[in-house]
Amino acid sequence: MEQIRSRWTTDLKKNAKDRSVFMTWLLSYLSVLLVPILISGVIYGATLSVVKTEMNRANQSILLQMEQAIDNQFKGIESLSVEVGLNRRISNFMTIGSALSDSDHYAVYQIANDLRVYEIANDFIERIYVYYLNSDTVLARNNRMDSRSLYEEFRFSEDMTYEAFMDFFEPTYIKGYQSAVVPEGKGWRPAVLFAQSVLPSNPGQPGAVLLFMIDQSKLLGQASVPDEGMIQILDERNRLIATTGDPLAPSIVKYGDMPRETGQLEINGDGGSIVASYTTSAITGWKYVMTLPAAVYHQKMNVVEQLTIASILLCLVVGGGVTIWLLRRNYMPIHALIQSLSFKAGVPFDKGSNEYSYLTNALNSTFREKEKLHYKLNEHNNTLRSHFLQRLLKGQLDSHVPLRDAFEAHELRFPFGGYSVVLLRIDHFGKFHGEDGERARNRRLLLFLIANVVEEVARHSASAYAVELDQSLLACIVNQNPVTPKEHRNQLERIAEETMAFISHHAHVQLTAAASSQQEGEYGIFQAFHEAAEAMEYRIVAGSGGVIHYADLGGSEGQGAAPGYFYPLNAEQQLIAIVREGQLEKAEAFASELIRKNVTAEPFSFHTAKCLMFDLMATLQKVIGEVRTANKPDAPDGVRAIEKLMQCQTVGEMRGQLFELLGLLCAYINENREFSSNPLVDKVMKYVNDYYQDENLNISMIGEAFSMTPSYISKLFKEHTGESLLDYINKTRLAEAKSLLAGEKYTVGEISLKVGYNDVNTFHRIFKKFEGVTPGRYREIK
Known part of the structure; x- marks a missing residue:
């Protein structure tokens, strides 16, 4: 009890800086209170968007009505131009030259009357001109003139020359709207011109051009303009066609600022910010623009903003009062319980610490003691089971205890009749190498990781248990239904390769696996382990990093056949001669051929490879003794090379040490020929x-x-x-x-x-x- 109280006190001190549940609830209630505030903010944003959309929609509606009215008038003018072009008197005058007869003067009078009637037919039309290209004659309702006089009547820009003016009439067929200016007092006022070519019946004869001058002041006559607002019409050259404001004042809105068909933009000018809504005419391409001061435009939005702020303040006042009342009402029972427990348990409660931690620490201390005992028990069970599995693999079991009973006592489940063993040897520890002080702990951790991985992989198709044998070797007993040798080989190879791949990818650790054949019955486990151990010994030939199957070992039944050995005296003499000449490539090729002739012979003894390597090293030692003289630098250390060779575990490593000494020796011979x-x-x-x-x-x-x-x-x-x-x-x-x-x-x-x-x-x-x-x-x- 005293131990539990001591641990409890320690935990309370550890949690003394935790926030009190009172503060936790307060923050929780305040968080809940923020919900309506956030909702009000979202509603405010949505309302502003709706108000802005509706205002823009109203402005667009006004502009659309104005656009439709003006475009309808333009369509009427286009229809009128067709009718004027079909007028017989107007079309017949195209054949008359510059010199007029009496009857021609009468025709001019009739055409002028007709033009006067056409002008009355459309309120938008200010004047109609008919320019005859053949005779350079211009007819209007009240006079007859030439092109020079027409140039004085209107132009397309104030500074346009007469030649540029006449270039407008060069195309064979003209039809369209054009911005123009007409003289007014000492200046010019903007206007709109619609031009329509009249083609003669004779293709080779010049035609005429109908020119309709439109009164721009009437374009906006029916426009419904909001208070303090203004409507403008701009052409592609940013010219002000018409406006409800001052026609001489420059336009703040530019045509290039409105790239879309319709839209809205806010512009800062010298007179303050304005909001402009615009739409584009499908007939002329002009921009119809409605502008409002930004303060007027945002007036309704300011009302929505004020209502939102009032709503948030109301939430804070009412919600804050409710929060304080609920907080006191809910906290009092917890406070009473803490006071009672603090008095009875004898452990004081630090004001400001967490009440829940105080209440749960007593239970947690008891649970921890229980878990600790359970952990220790499981730890001993794992140690006993590992020891039993090691003895089982080595065949060192008590004969008077049935294996089935021993399996049950150590919680081992072998439900199938086939048994195999997979050995996994660590060739390179990768990330788990560590320093001297951490090496043992890292290796234990790595073996634990490999054991869990191989068990998990194997249990997809069989029952499996892994056990450590030494600091770099682990065995996995695989229990499965008896299968064909091919299926058994594939299953064990899958287990080994998946385990090796996982460990290599996540820990950069290289493993070598050896797999036994399948044995029947529990007492076949020892035989399977013996086969896997023999297969692992073959790693010296097969190299590291692969899967070695016992079935692949030639002469595996005891290896009774004596292997062949090829290293005759003449081969040694040839190698000495080649090395003494300093021919490294030739020496390496010759040594490789000797190794190939011995290692690839079947059956092959593991000790044969070592004998061959030591014989080759002894040959190089002879060469070192022959080439070393008193007046030459120190020759390569052959004794040190043999010591390194003894530490090698595979033929590949031995071959590397041999070739390293060959390189040093040949380099020594070639570099020191000068001493002769x-x-x-x-x-x-x-x-x-x-x-x-x-x-x-x-x-x-x-x-x-x-x-x-x-x-x-x-x-x-x-x-x-x-x-x-x-x-x-x-x-x-x-x-x-x-x-x-x-x-x-x-x-x-x-x-x-x-x-x-x-x-x-x-x-x-x-x-x-x-x-x-x-x-x-x-x-x-x-």
Whole structure:
């Protein structure tokens, strides 16, 4: 009880800074109170959007009505232009030249009367002109003029020249609306011109152009303009066609600011902000714009904003009072319970700490003690079960206890009759390598992770239990119904590969798996483990990172057959000769071929690979002893290389160590040839190069040539070159022989005589000793 009270007190101190339930409820009620406030804000936003949409819709409606009225008038003008173009007197005048007869003057009078009638037919029309291209004659209701006078009547811009004005009439057919200006006082006022070509009956004859001048002041005569609002019509060149305001005042709204067909925009000007709604005429392309001061436009929105603020304040006042009342009413029972429990339990309650934590800590302390006892019990059960599984795999069980009873005692369920074992060895610990202090803990954690993964993967199709065997090896007992060998192989391979893939992806850990064959009965577990262990030993040949099946081992039944071993003396001599010449690539190729001949032979003993690698290392050690001299730098350390070789676990790792020593040794030989420089040795080399064709050339002949004993000159030569003088003579001869063998000019016998060998058999023997092949085979290869 004292232990529980102590733990309870510790937990209370830990939670002393927790917020009181009183504050928690207060914040909760305030959060609830924020809901209507947020709703009011959402409603405010939605209402503003609706008001804005409705106001824009009303403005658009006014503009649309105005657009339809004006466009209907334009359509009427277009219909009238067709009627005027069909007038016989107007069309017949196209054939008359510039010189008029009496009857022509009468026709002009009749046409003027007709034009006067047409002008009366449409209120929008201010004046109608008929320009005859053939006679450069312009007829109106009250006078007759030429194109120059017409230029004075109106233009398309104030600064337009007469030539630019006449360019308007150049096209064969004209039809459309055009902004124009007409003189008024000392200035110009805007107007609208509709032009329509009248084609003659004779295609080769010039026609006429009907010009309808529209009174722009009447365009907006029927427009319903809101108070303090203004309507404007703008053309594509941003010219003010018509306005309900001051026509001389510049327009704040620009045509380029209104890219869509209809819309609304807010513009800041010198006179303040304005809101502009606009629409586009389908006939003329003009923009019909209604502008309102922003303050007027937002007046209704300000009313909605004030109502929303009042609603929020009301929520705060009423909701705050209700919150305080509910908070006190609900907290009093909790407060009374805390006071009673604090008095009886003897554990004081710190004001401001969390009441719920205080109430639950007593129960939690009891539950923790119970869980701790349960955890310890389960921990011992897991340890006992792991120990039992280890003994089961190794066959070290008590014979007087039936296995079924032992399985039940350790909560093991093996419902099927087939048993297999999958071994998983950790080749590389990846993220779990860790420092020296953490390495043991990381490895235990990794083995625990692998055990759980392999059990989970295997239980998709079988019953499985995993157990650790050492710090890098884990075994999984797989129990399933007896199946065919192929199905069994596929199932175990799936289990191993999925486990290896998962661990490699998430932990960067490399595993090697070994799978046994399927055994029947519980006592077959030991045999399955023995097979999996044998398969795992084959990792030295197969390499790491794969799945090795016991069924794939050649001679697996005890491996009684004695394996073959290939490393004859002549092969060792060839390797020594190649290395002494510093030919790294040739040495690696030769060693690889020796390894391939041994490792790929079946059946293969695991120890054979080690023997071969140590023999190859011993051969390189011989070369190191031959090339090392007193006046040369230190040669590669062959002893250290053998120590590294002993630590390798696979043939691939041994091969890497062998090739590393080969590279160091060949580099040493090639880099230190300069130490052989000696005047006498250089003369001996030159003498051999000059007389290698002489069949009598030998060490005695060279000694006589330099007045020295053969033994002394041979010893001196080897000290400075690292090789014997006789070998140098043979290599010099063989170098020339290889050059001659590359061609087809001489036979092998003739080449033997040319390089100083009187006996062709001697030539064959020495050539094969140094090159590894006969001269004839060498010629075939090349």
